[in-house]
Amino acid sequence: MRKKIVAGNWKMHKNAAQTKELLNELLTQIPAETVAQVIVAPTFINLASAVDNLKHSNIAVAAQNLHQAESGAFTGEISAEMITSVGVKNVILGHSERRAIFNETDAIIASKVNTALKHDLTVIFCFGEELKDRQSGNHFNIVENQLKDGLFHIEAKDWAKVVLAYEPVWAIGTGETASPEQAQEMHQFIRETVRKAFDSDIAEDVTILYGGSVKPDNAKEIFSKPDVDGGLIGGAALNAKDFITIVTSI
Template identity: 50%
Template sequence: MRKKIVAGNWKMNKTLDEALALTSEVVNMVNDEVTGDVQVILCPPAIYLTTLNKYVENSPKIALAAQNCSDKASGAYTGEISASMLKSIGIEYVVLGHSERREYFGETNAQLAGKVNIALENGLTPIFCCGESLNQRQNEDYIGFVKNQITESLFHLSEEQFGKVVIAYEPIWAIGTGLTASSEQAQEMHAALRAHIAGKYGNEVADNTSILYGGSVGAANAEELFASPDVDGGLVGGASLKSRDFTTIIKARQ
């Protein structure tokens, strides 16, 4: 049985006071209103992780994720954060390969393979992001493009290692643009990725891999998206910055 997950990626938003207020609101709403077995993950800026961990440590439905980690274990890499640092403060998950990291910081599939390796070595669960741009969707084999991202960054893993990875499909053309993939488009890609995983690791591993949808998930469309059989949850952007909207999305997945 694959895990239902709703993760909120805050990106570079919120002051400390705002982060504390948002976390407190989400924790209270989830504890009061969410009765299902959905795993909620908050992905705040790294500077807040230690403080916010105290807010969620007594809420088993809620965990924290870092938005990134280095592919290096330690050393003279000013400004970077290692996987071991994250593990040492009790973080369980790390988002890797988000489209903004790929576009703005030039992260490659090979570099992300290294980040996945070091995250797993330190007991972190990678939330591995993949997805295509509007140009790629219109002019290329967009399913093949996304499958290749998974092949080059994840298919070196053993079956046991791969079983610890969460996939997040994010159509780049639907992030922050107001556009959203239809439930049919999301299901098409999720089913193709699950079949691709099955081709490498077998049906059992594929059937147990959580694949999240990450393209402008909101309170209004979450229920329809989550009704698709291969959509196991969401990696939520802007809507995760509003506690009521985010809780509505979570309740749609429970």
């Protein structure tokens, strides 16, 4: 049985007090019988306090990024060792904003994947096509290449520490959402791509999340598709009521 996951990427939102407030809301309001593994990804400066606040719960914490180097003269960057030293066990890599705004290439992301796995971090690996790729019918090629160039160099054993997060860039923060059928079509393609590159066991076991304007009113239908195993949630993760509705939609 594949693990069901709903992860909230908080991006550059929530100061220290707001982080604690939202975490406390989640702690008190997420039902104990929730099926999905819940993960939250606050800002770097709030990771340690988030781990402390959640230490007696089933809610896990993820970093939003890391630097591929172990240490060095990289002003403003955060290493894998720094992340794990405060108890964080997950990291989001390859998000479309990192690719587009900070010019992270597949090669850079592949290097970050290596570093994360070396430090026993679970990687939430993000990828997805832009609107022009979808309109030109090139979306399957883009997704396949991002997977191959950024992730498919890892060994079979490393897949136990990988979660895939398909995020069509045209549906992130735009209010646009891939239809449940479009999401299923791509998730099925992703699973088949993994199967061809590795094997059926890995393909069937890997969790594939959908990200891209998931909201309380569309989550249940999207999550009902056979190859969609949960979501990587952006804006809706910043509101406890909305996020909990999404979490309980699985």
